Amino acid sequence: MMALDIAGLTVTIGGKEILRGVDLRLEPGRVHGLAGESGSGKTMTGLAVLGLLPHGARTSGTIRLGERDLLTLPPKELNRVRGGEVAMVFQDPATSLHPMLTIGKQLTEHMRHHLGLGKAEARAQAVELLTKVRIPGAEEAYRRFPHQFSGGMRQRIAIAIALACSPKVLIADEPTTALDVTVQAGVLRLLRGLCDELGLAVLLVTHDLGVMSAVADEVSVMKDGLVVESGPRGRVLREPAHAYTRSLLESLPEAEAR
Amino acid sequence: MSERGERTRDHVTLLSIDDLVVEHRSPGRPAVRAVAGASLEVAPGEVVGLVGESGCGKSTLARAVCGLNPITEGSITFEGRPVTPLGLRRRKLTGIQMVFQDPYTSLNPRRRAGDQIADGLRTARDTSTTPADLLERVGLPRDFAGRHPHEFSGGQRQRVAIARALAARPRLLIGDEPISALDASAQSQVARLMRDLAVDSGAGLLFISHDLSVVRVIADRIAVMYLGKIVEVGRTEEVWAEPRHPYTQALLKAIPRPDGMGVLPAELPGDVPDPANPPEGCRFHPRCPFVMDVCRVKEPDFGPVACWLHEPK
Numbered sequence: 367m368m369a370l371d372i373a374g375l376t377v378t379i380g381g382k383e384i385l386r387g388v389d390l391r392l393e394p395g396r397v398h399g400l401a402g403e404s405g406s407g408k409t410m411t412g413l414a415v416l417g418l419l420p421h422g423a424r425t426s427g428t429i430r431l432g433e434r435d436l437l438t439l440p441p442k443e444l445n446r447v448r449g450g451e452v453a454m455v456f457q458d459p460a461t462s463l464h465p466m467l468t469i470g471k472q473l474t475e476h477m478r479h480h481l482g483l484g485k486a487e488a489r490a491q492a493v494e495l496l497t498k499v500r501i502p503g504a505e506e507a508y509r510r511f512p513h514q515f516s517g518g519m520r521q522r523i524a525i526a527i528a529l530a531c532s533p534k535v536l537i538a539d540e541p542t543t544a545l546d547v548t549v550q551a552g553v554l555r556l557l558r559g560l561c562d563e564l565g566l567a568v569l570l571v572t573h574d575l576g577v578m579s580a581v582a583d584e585v586s587v588m589k590d591g592l593v594v595e596s597g598p599r600g601r602v603l604r605e606p607a608h609a610y611t612r613s614l615l616e617s618l619p620e621a622e623a624r
Numbered sequence: 625m626s627e628r629g630e631r632t633r634d635h636v637t638l639l640s641i642d643d644l645v646v647e648h649r650s651p652g653r654p655a656v657r658a659v660a661g662a663s664l665e666v667a668p669g670e671v672v673g674l675v676g677e678s679g680c681g682k683s684t685l686a687r688a689v690c691g692l693n694p695i696t697e698g699s700i701t702f703e704g705r706p707v708t709p710l711g712l713r714r715r716k717l718t719g720i721q722m723v724f725q726d727p728y729t730s731l732n733p734r735r736r737a738g739d740q741i742a743d744g745l746r747t748a749r750d751t752s753t754t755p756a757d758l759l760e761r762v763g764l765p766r767d768f769a770g771r772h773p774h775e776f777s778g779g780q781r782q783r784v785a786i787a788r789a790l791a792a793r794p795r796l797l798i799g800d801e802p803i804s805a806l807d808a809s810a811q812s813q814v815a816r817l818m819r820d821l822a823v824d825s826g827a828g829l830l831f832i833s834h835d836l837s838v839v840r841v842i843a844d845r846i847a848v849m850y851l852g853k854i855v856e857v858g859r860t861e862e863v864w865a866e867p868r869h870p871y872t873q874a875l876l877k878a879i880p881r882p883d884g885m886g887v888l889p890a891e892l893p894g895d896v897p898d899p900a901n902p903p904e905g906c907r908f909h910p911r912c913p914f915v916m917d918v919c920r921v922k923e924p925d926f927g928p929v930a931c932w933l934h935e936p937k
């Protein structure tokens with residue numbers, strides 16, 4: 367069974383072809399890691415799934431979620447899918463969080479809107495989620511605004527918001543880039559656990575091949591708007607077939623220093 | 625790199641931070657002591673890497689150095705003069721440039737990348753370099769000068785922010801997670817570019833990053849921060865080869881290895897502490913595998929390793 371199937375996806379903005387036929391398949395309970403050159407189109411791929419491409423972008427290909435093709439879904443239905451069945455954590459936490467609302471409000475709004483929970487119930491779940499992503503003093507943090515947290519904490523809050531509606535597919539764009547390695551270890555365990563226990567399908571965009579190696583089941587590598595390599599984690603990281611993947615592995619400070 | 629050990633007061637220092645305390649105050653809640661008595665020095669031409677747990681106060685410290693966060697206690701001196709809170713306009717004249725953690729909020733969304741870089745060139749009275757030259761140096765196409773910030777990918781935005789800071793020829797450059805969004809090959813290229821700037825022009829570089837493998841390649845010294853304090857400082861090779869503070873040891877152990885084996889890195893046990901309510905004694909004691917009785921009551925208030933296992937004789 368496939369949770370999300372992207373086939374032949376192209377995106378053109380202002381006459382420039384940014385994605386040139388991307389194929390990616392996500393399965394329930396599996397983490398699909400997506401690496402690639404900066405500017406190769408990883409974030410655009412995530413945005414396309416959620417129907418959040420910049421104004422004037424033209425698309426072709428298909429993005430299948432069950433029976434539906436997200437590229438041709440009417441805006442109203444797509445709205446229901448977004449933040450419900452499919453959630454996204456953005457590369458830049460400033461994009462996921464509303465600066466003027468307390469984080470408690472942002473968490474519960476979501477749950478009450480999509481899951482129809484009562485106020486007290488939503489609050490209890492929100493505090494539980496904040497604890498899960500390891501925000502210190504979750505009860506008190508609930509009442510604070512985004513700017514009162516550090517960069518890494520904002521990213522963890524964004525993850526909590528994405529998980530609030532128990533999505534089936536999570537697109538996480540560099541979710542641990544802003545985190546130190548010990549907190550990152552916690553978030554990676556959290557993501558792995560959600561996959562294993564709840565059957566969440568995850569597309570994990572990361573340029574950190576160490577992170578990739580720790581949690582991804584499948585690995586795909588993008589360059590210039592195309593997936594140039596795709597396969598099981600161990601194979602791609604140990605016997606890369608494409609020259610760009612090889613160059614990534616060779617440029618690791620590890621490779622130099624050891 | 626090897627002659628740079630712990631610095632003493634009679635060396636020339638560019639930046640000197642002494643017992644710095646910075647609090648965030650918001651109405652109706654206890655003050656958050658984000659920086660709780662931290663000391664650190666940066667010499668001309670030196671690269672100091674600052675690492676530490678998310679929320680431990682790295683950005684707060686960096687912003688205080690730029691005069692963007694008021695100092696509660698202690699002092700910061702830059703080229704012998706105290707740093708005082710400044711307006712953004714005057715900050716440009718002080719010789720300190722900072723690349724902020726979040727390039728989306730620090731770049732002006734309404735102005736073209738080239739125009740923002742040109743501001744820096746004007747500050748340095750540089751009439752021979754063009755914004756396109758700087759874009760090229762950070763590995764971006766020259767014609768990106770005409771684009772607005774929203775037309776860039778995350779990593780491209782970070783490079784624009786670096787180009788803008790480099791344009792002003794600062795004598796102290798602070799990078800707050802400046803290259804976190806770049807792929808591995810671009811990271812080493814841009815990190816080296818920042819290092820070269822420091823070494824070639826005698827500027828200092830304070831490089832904040834959670835990516836220890838990058839810090840290791842470019843920093844002369846590493847400072848490790850935990851909950852508002854610097855808990856270990858030392859030469860990079862030494863800290864890497866033989867970390868002494870238990871927190872530093874945990875940090876190095878949590879780096880995931882790109883070996884394709886699917887091994888989840890070790891997590892630090894216990895809760896991330898709340899800086900509004902820090903633990904008594906050693907701030908790391910609730911999570912430390914080596915905790916002793918003294919650790920629960922008495923703070924190890926010394927360097928270069930703030931831990932009772934490493935008390936200076």
Ligand SMILES: Nc1ncnc2c1ncn2[C@@H]1O[C@H](COP(=O)(O)OP(=O)(O)OP(=O)(O)O)[C@@H](O)[C@H]1O
Pocket residue numbers: 379380384402403404405406407408409410411420457774775776777778779780805806807
């Ligand atoms: N609004 C826009 N208009 C035109 N081009 C854009 C726009 N937004 C992004 N681009 C371009 O699209 C390409 C793909 O961008 P995308 O953000 O998907 O890259 P990415 O792979 O996520 O890179 P990074 O790792 O740096 O975040 C980039 O070359 C970028 O410059």
Ligand SMILES: Nc1ncnc2c1ncn2[C@@H]1O[C@H](COP(=O)(O)OP(=O)(O)OP(=O)(O)O)[C@@H](O)[C@H]1O
Pocket residue numbers: 513514515516517518519544545546648649650656658677678679680681682683684685725899
């Ligand atoms: N404006 C503010 N008001 C109240 N508290 C704040 C404010 N800014 C930061 N803090 C708090 O101060 C502490 C230190 O934050 P800081 O941003 O300096 O951390 P950091 O080390 O840079 O973390 P990260 O690696 O996640 O960016 C955190 O607990 C944060 O919640």
Ligand code: SF4
Pocket residue numbers: 869870871906907908909910912913914915916919924930931932933
């Ligand atoms: S002082 Fe004690 S609790 Fe603190 S780090 Fe050292 S051994 Fe651990």
Ligand SMILES: [Mg+2]
Pocket residue numbers: 408409410457539777778779
């Ligand atoms: Mg991106």
Ligand SMILES: [Mg+2]
Pocket residue numbers: 516517518682683684725800
């Ligand atoms: Mg920070």
